[in-house]
Amino acid sequence: MGNDSNSNWREVDLNVDSLWIIGERDKSGKHANVYHGNFIPQVPDQLIRRYTKEGDTVLELFSGGGTTLFECEKLKRNYIGFDINKQIIDYVRGKMQPSSQIKYEICDCDVADFTEFNQAAINVCNEQGIEKVDFLIAHPPYLDVVKFTQDKRDLSQISDIDTFMSKFVDAMRNGLSFLAKDKYFALVAGDIYKRSEVVPLAFYMMDAVKKNFNVKMKGVIIKNIEGNKGKLGSQDIWKYRALKSDYFLFKHEYIFVFKKMD
Numbered sequence: 282m283g284n285d286s287n288s289n290w291r292e293v294d295l296n297v298d299s300l301w302i303i304g305e306r307d308k309s310g311k312h313a314n315v316y317h318g319n320f321i322p323q324v325p326d327q328l329i330r331r332y333t334k335e336g337d338t339v340l341e342l343f344s345g346g347g348t349t350l351f352e353c354e355k356l357k358r359n360y361i362g363f364d365i366n367k368q369i370i371d372y373v374r375g376k377m378q379p380s381s382q383i384k385y386e387i388c389d390c391d392v393a394d395f396t397e398f399n400q401a402a403i404n405v406c407n408e409q410g411i412e413k414v415d416f417l418i419a420h421p422p423y424l425d426v427v428k429f430t431q432d433k434r435d436l437s438q439i440s441d442i443d444t445f446m447s448k449f450v451d452a453m454r455n456g457l458s459f460l461a462k463d464k465y466f467a468l469v470a471g472d473i474y475k476r477s478e479v480v481p482l483a484f485y486m487m488d489a490v491k492k493n494f495n496v497k498m499k500g501v502i503i504k505n506i507e508g509n510k511g512k513l514g515s516q517d518i519w520k521y522r523a524l525k526s527d528y529f530l531f532k533h534e535y536i537f538v539f540k541k542m543d
């Protein structure tokens with residue numbers, strides 16, 4: 282149990298339901314919502330408060346626009362992030378200056394590459410004086426739906442599911458080797474449409490984690506994405522398109538929570 286869940290459990294603002302309807306995106310502090318496909322800050326906020334305590338270290342694969350880092354800073358958790366998008370890394374580093382109270386680093390690194398990841402992670406862990414981290418969070422691209430960079434190593438450049446899944450498992454293996462035993466991790470994922478049908482990508486990823494790693498699954502949470510930029514103000518046209526065709530509008534994503542057993 283994390284810091285918040287130990288004390289004062291009746292009053293604590295932690296959502297233990299499997300359905301998270303998040304009304305309004307938290308835009309406070311450093312959260313500027315500038316990166317397409319970023320987290321609603323309330324997601325890392327809930328997870329970090331539930332599964333870590335002050336002074337713990339959070340590792341993030343696919344760190345993007347820094348939502349988790351900004352939450353870590355607010356909640357006094359140390360942080361190690363990894364992304365391949367130099368531009369967004371520079372943006373996030375810029376937001377963190379002048380130096381904050383927490384220990385943090387964002388590594389420009391291909392998380393699916395064992396040697397590159399390992400080297401970067403060992404270096405940062407040494408700098409921060411730790412061997413393993415206390416929580417891991419991963420929010421990979423949803424195949425090639427949003428292309429984040431032109432970099433060939435970017436998972437969002439992959440359109441073949443099997444190739445994508447193999448890289449995803451490599452990335453999770455790399456990250457999980459730095460998560461301490463009996464600690465928790467969360468995978469945030471969504472499904473996609475491809476060639477006129479639903480591809481349950483989130484389920485594939487969840488299943489791959491179960492099959493490849495010694496974990497216990499602790500939660501399947503569905504959260505709404507009411508505030509999705511692309512759909513704001515254009516509800517009618519989306520409804521029209523959905524009715525004219527034969528599909529449904531994605532409103533939700535999944536948060537899969539696991540406990541690492543070895």
Ligand SMILES: C[S@@+](CC[C@H](N)C(=O)[O-])C[C@H]1O[C@@H](n2cnc3c(N)ncnc32)[C@H](O)[C@@H]1O
Nearest residue numbers: 319320343345346348364365366391392435436
């Ligand atoms: C869905 S976004 C993450 C958004 C993040 N949760 C946020 O709140 O901003 C996925 C991220 O994965 C990064 N990425 C894709 N392939 C990668 C790879 N091989 N190694 C590291 N990062 C990668 C992209 O650059 C992108 O920033």
